[in-house]
Amino acid sequence: MQRFFNNPDFVVENMLKGFVLANPEIKTLKNNERVVVKKDKGSKKVGVITGGGSGHEPAFLGYIGKGMLDAVAVGEVFASPPAKAFYDAMLAADEGFGVACLFGNYAGDNMNVKMAVQMAADEDIDVKYVVANDDIASSPKETKEKRHGIAGGYFMWKVGGARAELGGTLDEVIASAQNIINRTRSICVGLESCIIPAVGKPNFKIANGKMEFGIGHHGEKGNREEDLKNADDIAEEMVNSILDDFEFESSKELDIMLSGLGSTMLMEEYILIGRIIELLKDEGHAIHKVYVGNFVTSLDMRGVSLTVIDLDEEIKELMAYSAEPVGMKNY
């Protein structure tokens, strides 16, 4: 395993040390080193938090910052943080206006968030949550509530965070975050698996010449294994699967995001996005904004996720808020 590691069993500790040293705007909690918080709370507002397993960098830590997240509970690689970490994040983010916990739909996270909400309620802290379920491959349309959350979380944090920053109440923050998740769909394609550091070998196999359409962010089996297609055909299959899942008219205005899953070259992403944009325009859609890069990854998996957002005026207004996520100082 050719990697920049010290001890593969301690990648999360080692990463957190670097993350906090590189970003003086944040700190770990004294009483819980697996909770990272924004130092300067700024304006009094609803707290916005998330949490989840590590290995999806820059998610979730990188999205702490003004207009996005106030605190993050950090789990081991691909494993939920404990309820106590979510609870400590809630405590840290509460300024008396309640806390919105905006997280992705996975069994462990669900269980631990719900326990933490109960713990917070016992302390009279009002916590409500939204569960991102944008991954259309993880369950059929009829059982949407079982779907996992993937790159759509980025937009949930951006919209919920902006609503909070602009003075929204807890119910308003929750409503805005739920609105964008209702209007967001994602699909992944995997070409090569990732390696979990402490395991040291791939956690699943994709044969040479094959691809996994609809793969999950932790190597969850996709909808189907297929022969590896060329980029234009993969783009078409991704776009069609998402359009089939939506129920909007052709004239809708969309935001789209293509996120690499770890080892994908930006060159490949731009090759894909060109065809994706063409196809969406051919279907009569207007493209409002295009995001290309590594936003939510899956360790060093070779693959991409495509996310499409059916915009409305509220979302456009909140997305325009210029957030300051600490892990995105690329300017």
Place this chain on the structure above:
Amino acid sequence: MQRFFNNPDFVVENMLKGFVLANPEIKTLKNNERVVVKKDKGSKKVGVITGGGSGHEPAFLGYIGKGMLDAVAVGEVFASPPAKAFYDAMLAADEGFGVACLFGNYAGDNMNVKMAVQMAADEDIDVKYVVANDDIASSPKETKEKRHGIAGGYFMWKVGGARAELGGTLDEVIASAQNIINRTRSICVGLESCIIPAVGKPNFKIANGKMEFGIGHHGEKGNREEDLKNADDIAEEMVNSILDDFEFESSKELDIMLSGLGSTMLMEEYILIGRIIELLKDEGHAIHKVYVGNFVTSLDMRGVSLTVIDLDEEIKELMAYSAEPVGMKNY
């Protein structure tokens, strides 16, 4: 080769199509599709351009935008654009105040830029240039002028672009860009080679359990092959090699950038940066700002570059200018 490609021989064409579709602020020139320019020139000012081989995305294209680059000449993968492309970029960027061509030190680029400068002079366009040579592994201190340019280019474009945007003359833009390059040093470490699309196999070999200290951005042999070390020891070797090359007092204030070379996980970068920051602080340095991400890559090489900048007041002021590079809409 498990990649998102259509035809490996046409990755640059395919990528350019997507890049322009995803970024409505830019366009390719009608008379030269290998030159990409900012559509809205905005304020009348000195033009700032660069150019180079593809495969280093988001460089160079991604840094077009207000406060950075006005035009980019695009070469094939790892190959210089022809003189005509540099010349067309100069023509496109000229608004009557001259053009600063800020490029990296490679034989092909050097030759073609100099030919293009001559072609521009024949049309009475005043072009001056700065050659980035921040890669300390590519030649000894005594022959600094032979060193290659790597991630330091990002800062040259940022500082030169800001000076132009703020109304600087051509000589002032050139002086600012030269000043930051004089104060910038970089070093790479490679763990696994990259694959040139049209070739379809690695362009060099790093054996398992080995690493290449000082590798170049096109697979140029490093200073030395070594046994693969742990992250903390690699961080120390990188920091020491850079500090040895500088001649500044310990109390200097520094900006630092760690850039992945393509397939490196952000998790690995944060593991490295933690130790890098500790070591620089131990040497008495103050850390002003830390950049972590993929800024200048080498296709899908597994490796990183560390860049250190010896700040002065001018650089700090110009770096604070909030540029709007199109390939960095991560917010």
